[in-house]
Amino acid sequence: MSERIETHEESPVITPATTETIEQAVADVQSQHDEAVAVEPVAPRERYFNRELSWLAFNERVLDEACNPAHPLLERLRFLSISGANLDEFFMVRVAGLRGQQINLVEQLSADGLTPTQQLDALGESAEKLMHRQQVVWRELRRELAAQDFRVLSNKDVDAESSRWLEEYFRDQVLQVLTPQALDPAHPFPFIPNKGFSLIFDLKRISDGEPIRELLMIPPTLPRFVRLPGEAARYVSIENIIRRFTAILFPGYELLGDGAFRIIRDSDIEIEEEAEDLVRFFHTAIKRRRRGRVIRLRMEAGMPQDLETHVCDAVGQGAIVSEASGFLGIADLDALTEENRPDLKWPPYTPRFPERIREHDGDCFAAIRDKDIVVHHPYESFEVVIAFLKQAAQDPDVVAIKQTLYRAGKQSAIIRALIDAAEAGKSVTAVVELKARFDEEQNIMWASQLERAGVQVVYGFTNWKTHAKISMVVRRENGSFRTYCHFGTGNYHPVTAKIYTDISFFTADPKIGRDAGQVFNYITGYVEPHDLERITISPHGLREKLSDLIDAEIDHVRAGRPGTIWAKMNSLVDPSIIEKLYRASAAGVQVDLIVRGICCLRPGVPGLSENIRVKSVVGRFLEHSRIFCFGDGKAMPSPEAKVFISSADWMPRNLDRRVEYMLPIENPTVHEQVLGQVMVANLIDTEQSWVLKPDGSYDRVVNAGGKPFNLHRYFMTNPSLSGRGAALKKSEGVPRLKLRRGGA
Known part of the structure; x- marks a missing residue:
């Protein structure tokens, strides 16, 4: 684990339109589809959980891992320290933002109807309880460590x-x-x-x-x-x-x-x-x-x-x-x-390097050209991403590289590869995000080094963060140009890639390559994309696309077909999306959400969200990938389901104030891996999962007599489908997962 579980929260943002956000979200959703089942009006406090208190509940789950006897003692101590680092950052940003509103007499209500002062009072009480519990846990760990x-x-x-x-x-x-x-x-x-x-x-x-x-x-x-x-x-x-x-x-x-x-x-x-x-x-x-x-x-x-x-x-x-x-x-x-003290830590884990790359003698381009690849971090090595860019830097046929950089770390091989490419005479563009919280200074330093090497450095938009993780390589092949792309749900950060579970997707699909080019032109030249063929981006279209996908599931239910939504993300805050999900639940759509951190949606409420289940996974690795799946009239998991990976959580900032991407997964092997492996494993986990109840509390999943399942252990011991290549045919295969609830 790192010194903190990433939160990087923004302080509350006040805009002229904010005061009407919640009411408008409810009104917009309830005014649609007159023939649909109506969502009964419910007071804000009964519709939404407070986002700040929901974050504190997440940090309580982190702290609970410090009490988990299944973990080695020093790993439990690490969880305790992470809960402390998280809480420091929470005060530095979120509480500071509310305090600023209070000082400036801004009475902006939260989604659940609380003023800044009311939120600060509630947070103070909850945070104090959490800090008291941290001391209790520290005393117990100190005693147990002394015994060792x-x-x-x-x-x-x-x-x-x-x-x-x-x-x-x-x-x-x-x-x-x-x-x-x-x-x-x-x-x-x-x-x-x-x-x-x-x-x-x-x-x-x-x-x-x-x-x-x-x-x-x-x-x-x-x-x-x-x-x-x-x-x-x-x-x-x-x-x-x-x-x-x-x-x-x-x-x-x-x-x-x-x-x-x-x-x-x-x-x-x-x-x-x-x-x-x-x-x-x-x-x-x-x-x-x-x-x-x-x-x-x-x-x-x-x-x-x-x-x-x-x-x-x-x-x-x-x-x-x-x-x-x-x-x-x-x-x-x-x-x-x-x-x-290895006896007090988890056994070391060495991530696999995708065998499909090795089958092509380490030629990343040949492997990607052959078929789309998903690399599942940290189970599969981030080195493949570095190898992709190193090969691009050294390959005389590569003419251009374009790269977004949100967080790259202190000793970044990615930066070195971009510098090498520029010094080799290639056209290299780096979009460096200065507004990456707590990495601003590091990013300024990287930008300076890149510029000195001849890289064209762009800082993106003044008001929006460029949060999309995209790498694009243009290569001369057979008298024309082919574009190779990498899309990540996490950062180009070799350290966090060892502890964050993320998806890296490589493709040479020409349509996706053309879309990626438009996205970069938008960031660097403000040229708004038109007629994108595969990618959807925010703040231009991603919110609308998600809304349409949810509406389509409602329509399937009305037509007598199954309506199913599975979604995995770090945070769910956006009122409009939450209202859409409430409407889907009322229509009979089955919604399963895996939300690691903040969740403002209230699940399991009769008449509002009885068909919505929410769980959080907290374990050895930090669940960080964003995956959205829609059954499209079939029971999931299904080969015909619509599956997307994304850099965006379902939060106002991601949908309205950041450049994010959402990308469909259509290659059958990759589709099966993301839906049938990653999503199903998260849904059936029984060893590191928590279920969100209608009252806002979380219950740890208890395995009721069935066979326990730990999703992190499964992926540590079983290779991915798309990364194995021909080796998969020679082996006994990868154990297929069956969807079962068992409390999860």
Whole structure:
């Protein structure tokens, strides 16, 4: 797992049309098809779950994995740290956005009818419960780890020999890095950066009894935990080491009291439409973000009252203030998972390289030209995507490469391949998205390197994010040009590709190639696409296409045929799409949704959504692919079903304010893999699934006597259909999955 499960949430966006969004969505859907079954009017709070509370419920499911005895101990600790990192980002963006609305007296109602103030009150209560539970889980994990000879020591647990070693370490490695600052009228309280972790001390000079108050910001360059020498894993936190040697840090002073605190700042960047230079604007905005208003102040329980008051007065004005009865900065526990204890971790997994590529002697173009390929990450290696671009860079017949870059990582082989291609004289275009939250600085750096190499770098639209993941290679073949394309549901990021489940689709279909060319021209030259043959994009047509597909399932039911919708995504928020799904349910369409994170749709409500089931999968890998399936008058899974992959979740931002794609899967083998393997496996999983109830709570799926099924284990041990090529005929094949409910 990564240090956090990706959320990258946007702060609430206010537009002149927003105030009518919910009412209009309901009215639009209910006014259609007069002969259809009418959806009874229901109050907003009974129609929708609050998106922020739904996100907190998702993070509760992440935290629950830290309590799952089926997981190794250090993996459980990793889940705990992820829940902390997720919560930090939630406060930095979502809570910060609501707080901004509150300060500016914006009374915009959420989909479920709550004002910003009402949402903040509800979030504060729920988040506090979650943080309390994190401490309970940490204490339990610490106890269980100690039983496995893995200890995080308090100062009183450190023996004399270890204390001597720690003192030497403190003098050599820590002391010179620390900068205590006196707090008095001549030395005002300093600026503390986002996620800054600090200690505050009350001291008395021994010589004359003169009191002094000192602040110590712990530099982020220092490790949060220091490992003691020896074979056994024994760690001491940096704050405990500093406290242990306060007399060395403040010679001649007596310690009267101390406390620790940590702050979270508003880290949202608002795009200014009139910004003439986006790169310069983001350089400035990133610096400004580091100084955003304090949103959360978390203080150590037991801090002396006058120190607590001083901290609150200095940085806590207007912030959500709370006490931690344990460890501050849960996200930092991830550092402990680096310990070399394979017995406390999942067995390492090495992804497969698609055998179809090997059958063509590693020639990606030949394999793709032969037949469309789906690569299922992380079970199949992301190296095939890198190999595709490396081959394009080195192939003398390749004349042009076009590539979108949303998140590429810190050490990106993708960037290297694009640079090599440009230096080889090829026409290379890179669409670099500066608005990829928390990756803005990294993307600016990549853009600069690409430009120096001769790549044509485009930053896309001012107000919209380019979120579509598309790579396009134009190659000279037999006197003409052939276009090879890659479409991903995830980012061109080699690290996250090892832990996020995503679909990579390769094709040389001329129609798709022509469509991809139009999409790139739209992003780079604002030339709006016309007469697209296969691809549907947002914000031009994707919302309408989804609506038409749902309506078609309703029509099938009216005609006496099965109506079925299966959809897998990260978040479901959009009111218009939700209303469409409610209407489909009322008409008798069977809807199965796999929504990993936020879900504002309320399933299983009589008269509203009794034919809708929603589940969430949280496990070893992060479910990230977006797949939409429509039965088209047949019971699913069916070879005739309409199957699409996409970069878009069903959220207003994806459908209205981002450039996204949706692509039909028509090759029979790939179709069977995506529908019959990936989707069915998600639906029948019984070991890492949660079912959303009408009241908004989630129940973990319990295998009721049947054979348990773990979708991640299935894909780790069974190769994909389209990636095996001729090897599939020589083997015993891939076990076919049968759709069964069994509580899932």
